[in-house]
Amino acid sequence: MLFNLNLLKKQNKMNNLFEIRYSPRALSDKEIDNSIIEDIFAIAGSSPSSFNSQPWRFLILDKSNVLYNKVLSTMSNFNQGWAKNASKLIVTLARNKYEHNGKNYKHSFYDLGQSVAYMTLRALEHGIYIRQMGGFDSEKLTELLNVDSWKCK
């Protein structure tokens, strides 16, 4: 979803992204510039993580991507109803083990969540809303993507 940044600036509401953030289901499929996507994910990647391991990966899909329909099909019917209107679907993945020592990475979902929070607020600065989703079959999607050592969240 996109909103009118200039209007918000005029109303002086841009100062507090925390207050204007919410999770709309009414979404627009308006195209987003690649430079904006790059900026949002650069910020997501700059968030803190245990041992600075950055245990996240983001799969950014639009309707032209071969994986788009497969990803959509792992969602509950209700979630498919609103998610199919979004201009991007983002699959988030977290690493199971630390790269440097192979031990279980018990903080990886925590780290991923924090990164998504960064992403969400940076997107909002660009006038883009993100709605997160747990209502999909995480096991099925992880299997479908065939990603060893990673889990879709």
Ligand SMILES: Cc1cc2nc3c(=O)[nH]c(=O)nc-3n(C[C@H](O)[C@H](O)[C@H](O)COP(=O)(O)O)c2cc1C
């Ligand atoms: C981990 C997580 C899972 C969520 N799963 C869903 C979901 O499956 N479907 C949905 O419509 N919203 C989902 N949401 C969005 C929440 O319902 C929403 O953030 C919450 O109601 C608070 O509303 P707000 O974000 O507008 O403040 C999820 C949010 C999070 C953080």
